[in-house]
Amino acid sequence: MQRDCELGLTLVAGRMAVASHSAAQTRHIGECLGRLLQAGDVVCLQGELGTGKTCLCQGIGRGLGVTSVVTSPTFIIINEYPPSNRGHKLYHIDLYRIERNSEARTLGLEDYLYGDGVCVVEWAEWALDILPDERLWITLRHLGGTKRELEFHALGERYDELLQRFFRETRGQSLASCD
Numbered sequence: 001m002q003r004d005c006e007l008g009l010t011l012v013a014g015r016m017a018v019a020s021h022s023a024a025q026t027r028h029i030g031e032c033l034g035r036l037l038q039a040g041d042v043v044c045l046q047g048e049l050g051t052g053k054t055c056l057c058q059g060i061g062r063g064l065g066v067t068s069v070v071t072s073p074t075f076i077i078i079n080e081y082p083p084s085n086r087g088h089k090l091y092h093i094d095l096y097r098i099e100r101n102s103e104a105r106t107l108g109l110e111d112y113l114y115g116d117g118v119c120v121v122e123w124a125e126w127a128l129d130i131l132p133d134e135r136l137w138i139t140l141r142h143l144g145g146t147k148r149e150l151e152f153h154a155l156g157e158r159y160d161e162l163l164q165r166f167f168r169e170t171r172g173q174s175l176a177s178c179d
Helices: 023-034 053-064 101-105 155-169
Strands: 001-006 009-012 015-020 044-048 078-081 090-094 118-122 135-144 147-155
Touching: 015 023, 015 155, 023 053, 023 147, 044 053, 044 101, 053 090, 053 118, 053 135, 135 155, 147 155
Parallel strands: 044 118, 044 135, 090 118
Antiparallel strands: 001 009, 009 015, 015 147, 078 090, 135 147
């Protein structure tokens, strides 16, 4: 087990938990993660309404070099964001309006999930049948007020390495800045 008490980070066998104290800090966590993501990566987000899934995705977009405003695609399912001059395209997928796992199969998400951009999938639990076996799963939980817990679960070697690198590069930081 690796631990960083300043951040509340704990890394154990492909799992890590971090506490965020504000929406801005959640965005910064996402930005730090976004800087490490590669083309083809899939990040799955799970959590109740208002836990910060879109805030995290906004930060991921910033880390990828996206300069446009990242908004939730709840009514259109998928937003595509090109990077400014570096990074990879961001595919922000929101499955909140999906009622059954089988519905996700009819949307043609495979083109995105197995494509050349970075996919961030909100309400990913609705697409378990079509998600790649290897992915990064992040569960967000309310801890009271503006405080949230983000629990990262690496599924596969690529994501285990990503999580270890994220832990190493953010140790000793307040995550108020990931530079």
